[in-house]
Amino acid sequence: MENLIEVKNLYHRYEDGQKMRAVLKDINITFETGKLYAVVGSSGSGKTTLLSLLSGLDSVQDGDITYLDESINDIGYTKYRKEFVNVIFQSYNLINYMTAIQNVITAVDIKKVKVHNKKEKAYEILESLGIDKETADREVLKISGGEQQRVAIARALVHDSKVILADEPTGNLDDDTEDEIIDIFKDLASKGKCVIIVTHSQNVAKHADIIYEIKKGKIEIKKD
Ligand SMILES: Nc1ncnc2c1ncn2[C@@H]1O[C@H](COP(=O)(O)OP(=O)(O)OP(=O)(O)O)[C@@H](O)[C@H]1O
Ligand SMILES: [Mg+2]
Structure with missing residues (x-):
């Protein structure tokens, strides 16, 4: 385990009419490798804001x-986003007219990073997430929501980074599929990744090693 990301005296303010309103107030937290983190808090508390900052967006x-x-x-924001973090968006952000495998490969191409045997690696990762070759070769509009979610995860894995950030990754899924996705994230953490998930789901949060709750701009550790 190593301290990978440290957040120090972080404030974040948005313009609110004439004045600035602080959404995050003096946040101090650490994220280590090999752990699964859940960030919880009521709607509008600042979870996505924190994730956007952690992901360099x-x-x-x-x-x-x-x-x-x-x-x-x-480090530079562009370099940080390209090399050190991978983000899974709530809406998946898949390219609809492409197949699953093309979506995964395109993610590598956009990052302009070198991945050895990227096509085989992409199939391999999809396979490990329960997407067989036949499904991987279908357009993403013709696969289920849970499968699309796995493709979004695969896309974040094909380029190896230590940090995986996900905003409500199980937001649209049934309980069984949610459990399968949680298992994928737990497995990644056990392999040494630092996995940070924003979630409203109690079920997801209870599987996390550490739960950070945002309340009135401050962070409380709910589980350690
Ligand atoms: N670009 C922006 N400009 C101004 N205010 C913003 C902006 N983005 C977010 N906010 C406000 O900042 C607060 C925190 O927003 P944020 O999206 O981080 O909340 P959240 O915890 O992710 O909520 P949810 O659970 O609904 O997704 C909200 O009051 C929101 O309206
Ligand atoms: Mg949000």
Whole structure:
């Protein structure tokens, strides 16, 4: 286990009419490798805001976020997003006119990173997530929601990074499929990834090693 990401004295403010409103107030938390984290909190509490900052999609206004002791600001946001983190969006963001396998391969191409034997690797990862070759070769509109969710996860795995961030990854799934997806995330954490999931689901949260709850802009640790 190592301290991978450290959030230090982080504030985040949004413009609200004439004034600025702080959504995150002096957040100090650490994320380690090999652990599954759940970020919970009521709607509008700032979960997606925190995830956007952790994934380098939004820039830090005040305070700092470091990756292996180096500020994301110094690493550079583009490099950080490309090389160090993989994000799974709630809406999957799959490209509908492509097949599952094309979606996974395109994700590698967009990142412009080198992945050895990317096509075989993509099939392999999909297979490990329960998507066989026949399904992988179908357009994503012709596979189920749970399968689409797995494709979105596969896309985040084909390029190896230590951090996986997911916003409501089981939001649209039934309980059984949710359990299967949780197992995938737990397995990734046990293999040394740092997995951070924003969720409303009690079921997902209870499987996490650590639960961070955002309340009135502050973070409380609910389970340690
Ligand atoms: N770009 C923005 N400009 C202004 N206010 C914003 C912006 N993005 C989010 N907010 C506000 O900041 C607060 C936190 O939003 P955020 O999306 O982080 O909440 P959340 O915890 O993810 O909620 P949910 O569970 O509904 O997804 C909300 O009050 C929201 O309206
Ligand atoms: Mg949100």
